[in-house]
Amino acid sequence: MLALFLLNLLFLLPARAREQALFTSSVTYCNPPETLLIQQFDVAYFPNNHSVAFNISAASVQANTSVTAHLLLNVYGLQPVNFTIDLCHILNGALCPLPMYNFVGADIIQLPSSANIQNKVPDIAFKIPDLEGFVQLVLTEVGTGTVKACVQSTLSNGWSTHQPAVTWFTGAVVLLCFFVTIFSSADSFKATSFLFLELFRLSQFIVASCLFSLNYPSAFRAFCLNFSWAWFLFPMSPQSPLQNAINHMRMKTGGDVLDSSGSAIEYVNRKLSPYNAFVANSAPVLLTKVREVQTVTNSSSNVLQAGLPIYVNSLGITTPNAFTTVFLCLLMASGIILSLLGLSLLATRYSDRLRSLIPSSVLRSRWRTRSFFIIPLVFLPVVTLACDQWTLHDSWLASLFAALCFASLCGVAAYRAFLTQRGQGPTDFRSTADTAILGDYKPGHSWFISLPIVFSWFTALLVAFGQGHDVVQLPLFMGLEVLSLAALLVYRPHIRRGDNIMSICLSLGRLVCIGLMMAFIQRIAVSAIPRTIIGLGISVVFSCGFLWLLFRFSVHIVHHHRNAGRFHFLKEHETREPSA
CATH class of the missing domain: 2.70.220 (Ganglioside M2 Activator Protein; Chain: A,)
Structure with missing residues (x-):
C-alpha cells in the first residue's frame, strides 16, 4: 500500500x-x-x-x-x-x-x-x-x-510552446499569402512571390532544424511542431482513416506494421534527454499521454531515435508512414488545383465577360508559368522524406512512390536550372514571366533561382542519411548556410536593395540559430537548463523572422494596390483632360 x-x-x-x-x-x-x-x-x-x-x-x-x-x-x-x-x-x-x-x-x-x-x-x-x-x-x-x-x-505543468491556435494561425496566414501571390497581377508577382517564398522557406527551415540527431530541449521541439504544415504534415490520430489506409497498404506490400494504436510508438530514448542524465536505468519516456502502461527499455523495438522519427511520431504519424502521408496530401492538393484550373478554363471559354477580362490563352499561360512556383514549396519535404523512406527498407510500394517523386522533382528542378542558364530560344530568360517564380534578379544572376533547391537537396541528404551522426549533420548544415550567406554578400543578386538586405539578414539569423544549436550535440552534454534557455532563444529568433516577413508581405500588398489605384486614376485623368 x-x-x-x-x-x-x-x-x-x-x-x-x-x-x-x-x-x-x-x-x-x-x-x-x-x-x-x-x-x-x-x-x-x-x-x-x-x-x-x-x-x-x-x-x-x-x-x-x-x-x-x-x-x-x-x-x-x-x-x-x-x-x-x-x-x-x-x-x-x-x-x-x-x-x-x-x-x-x-x-x-x-x-x-x-x-x-x-x-x-x-x-x-x-x-x-x-x-x-x-x-x-x-x-x-x-x-x-x-x-x-x-x-x-x-x-x-500544462504549458507548451506547441499550441494548436498558433499552428492554425500561421498555416492559415501563409495559405492566404499563397493565394494572394498566385492571383496577383503580373507586375506584382515578382516581388510578391519572392516575399512569399522567403516566408515559406523560413517555415520549412524551422522544421528542418528539428530533424537532426540532436539532443533538443522539449520546448524547442514543441515549437517546431507549430510549423509542421510547411512540410505538409498535420497532427492526426494514429487510428485516423488516412493512417489506417497507409498501414494496410504497407502490410500488403512487405511493410513491417507495428501496433497502430499509438500506445508504443512515441517513446524517446532517455539518453537523449539531459534532465534524465542522472538516472541509472536509462529507459525511454513517453512523449504523449496514453491509457495503457507500456514496458520500454533500451532493447525495446519501439524506442525512437532523435530527429525525424521523434518529430513525425509527435504528430501521431509513424516513421514509415511519413512519406506516404505527405505524398497523399500533395496528391489531394494537386487534384484540387487541377479542378480549379479546369473550372477556370471552362468559365473563360463559355463566359463572354470573363473571356474579355482574361483570355483563355493568357490564363493557360499564367497557370503554366506559375505551376513551377510549386516546385520550391514541395522540394525539401518530399525529397527528404523520400530519402528517409529508402533507409527504412519497408514497403516496396512506398519506396517506389518515393523513387518516382524524387526523380520527378529533381528532374523538373534540373530542367528549370537548364532553362535559367540557356534562356528560352532567342528570348533572354529574364524577359519571360518565368523569372518571377523565385524573385526579381539582376541580369546575369538568374542562377540564384536554383541555389535554394541545391541547398534543399543537400539538407535532405543530411537529414535522411546522416541520422545518428549529429557531429556530422550540424556542421555540414552550418556550412550550407555559410555558403548561402557568402553568395548573398558577394553577389547581392536582387534588383532591389531592400531585398538584398532582407535576404542577408535572414541568412545571418539562420546561421546564428544553427550556431546556437551546437549546444544540442549529444557529445557536448550541455546541462538541461542552459539548453532549454538556448532552445527558447532560437524559438524567439525564428518567431521574429516569421513576423517580420509577414509584415513585409502585407506592406508590399497594400503599397502595390495603392500605387495601382493611383496609376489607374492618373490614366483616366490623362484621357479625359484633352477632351476638356
Missing part, C-alpha cells in the same frame, strides 16, 4: 500552471514488471493547498516479496527528492512481504507540511513550457538486489 502511495506522491511533486497544478503526462515501466502491475495511473499535485489527486489501478502479483522503495524526482537535472525506504521497517512490517491484492481507487489527499515540497522544487518548474521532469519508483528485492518493479512518469 505504501509503495502505491509513494508512487502517487512521487509523480506529483512539482506544480503550477493555469490552475497551478503538476500532473503526469505519461507512465511507463522502465523494467519488465514482475511484482507491480499498473493498468491506469493519473496523478495531479496542487501547490496552493498542497493536495494530491490520483486515480490508479494497480496490483501486486508476486508472493513472498520483500522490497525497498527508491524514490527519485528529476527536474532539469536537479534532484530535490532522492531517497530509499525499506518497507520492512515501516508500518510494523505490514508491507513485508508485499501483500497480494488489487488496488483501484481515486481520491484527493493533503500532503503533510513536513514534506516541504515547495522548497525543494524550483519555481521555474511551474512556469516554463514543456517541463522536463520525471519521477521514478524502483522496488528492489531485499537481499538479492533484484529490481522487481521500475515505474517512471513524466511530468507536465
Whole structure:
C-alpha cells in the first residue's frame, strides 16, 4: 500500500500552471514488471493547498516479496527528492512481504507540511513550457538486489510552446499569402512571390532544424511542431482513416506494421534527454499521454531515435508512414488545383465577360508559368522524406512512390536550372514571366533561382542519411548556410536593395540559430537548463523572422494596390483632360 502511495506522491511533486497544478503526462515501466502491475495511473499535485489527486489501478502479483522503495524526482537535472525506504521497517512490517491484492481507487489527499515540497522544487518548474521532469519508483528485492518493479512518469505543468491556435494561425496566414501571390497581377508577382517564398522557406527551415540527431530541449521541439504544415504534415490520430489506409497498404506490400494504436510508438530514448542524465536505468519516456502502461527499455523495438522519427511520431504519424502521408496530401492538393484550373478554363471559354477580362490563352499561360512556383514549396519535404523512406527498407510500394517523386522533382528542378542558364530560344530568360517564380534578379544572376533547391537537396541528404551522426549533420548544415550567406554578400543578386538586405539578414539569423544549436550535440552534454534557455532563444529568433516577413508581405500588398489605384486614376485623368 505504501509503495502505491509513494508512487502517487512521487509523480506529483512539482506544480503550477493555469490552475497551478503538476500532473503526469505519461507512465511507463522502465523494467519488465514482475511484482507491480499498473493498468491506469493519473496523478495531479496542487501547490496552493498542497493536495494530491490520483486515480490508479494497480496490483501486486508476486508472493513472498520483500522490497525497498527508491524514490527519485528529476527536474532539469536537479534532484530535490532522492531517497530509499525499506518497507520492512515501516508500518510494523505490514508491507513485508508485499501483500497480494488489487488496488483501484481515486481520491484527493493533503500532503503533510513536513514534506516541504515547495522548497525543494524550483519555481521555474511551474512556469516554463514543456517541463522536463520525471519521477521514478524502483522496488528492489531485499537481499538479492533484484529490481522487481521500475515505474517512471513524466511530468507536465500544462504549458507548451506547441499550441494548436498558433499552428492554425500561421498555416492559415501563409495559405492566404499563397493565394494572394498566385492571383496577383503580373507586375506584382515578382516581388510578391519572392516575399512569399522567403516566408515559406523560413517555415520549412524551422522544421528542418528539428530533424537532426540532436539532443533538443522539449520546448524547442514543441515549437517546431507549430510549423509542421510547411512540410505538409498535420497532427492526426494514429487510428485516423488516412493512417489506417497507409498501414494496410504497407502490410500488403512487405511493410513491417507495428501496433497502430499509438500506445508504443512515441517513446524517446532517455539518453537523449539531459534532465534524465542522472538516472541509472536509462529507459525511454513517453512523449504523449496514453491509457495503457507500456514496458520500454533500451532493447525495446519501439524506442525512437532523435530527429525525424521523434518529430513525425509527435504528430501521431509513424516513421514509415511519413512519406506516404505527405505524398497523399500533395496528391489531394494537386487534384484540387487541377479542378480549379479546369473550372477556370471552362468559365473563360463559355463566359463572354470573363473571356474579355482574361483570355483563355493568357490564363493557360499564367497557370503554366506559375505551376513551377510549386516546385520550391514541395522540394525539401518530399525529397527528404523520400530519402528517409529508402533507409527504412519497408514497403516496396512506398519506396517506389518515393523513387518516382524524387526523380520527378529533381528532374523538373534540373530542367528549370537548364532553362535559367540557356534562356528560352532567342528570348533572354529574364524577359519571360518565368523569372518571377523565385524573385526579381539582376541580369546575369538568374542562377540564384536554383541555389535554394541545391541547398534543399543537400539538407535532405543530411537529414535522411546522416541520422545518428549529429557531429556530422550540424556542421555540414552550418556550412550550407555559410555558403548561402557568402553568395548573398558577394553577389547581392536582387534588383532591389531592400531585398538584398532582407535576404542577408535572414541568412545571418539562420546561421546564428544553427550556431546556437551546437549546444544540442549529444557529445557536448550541455546541462538541461542552459539548453532549454538556448532552445527558447532560437524559438524567439525564428518567431521574429516569421513576423517580420509577414509584415513585409502585407506592406508590399497594400503599397502595390495603392500605387495601382493611383496609376489607374492618373490614366483616366490623362484621357479625359484633352477632351476638356
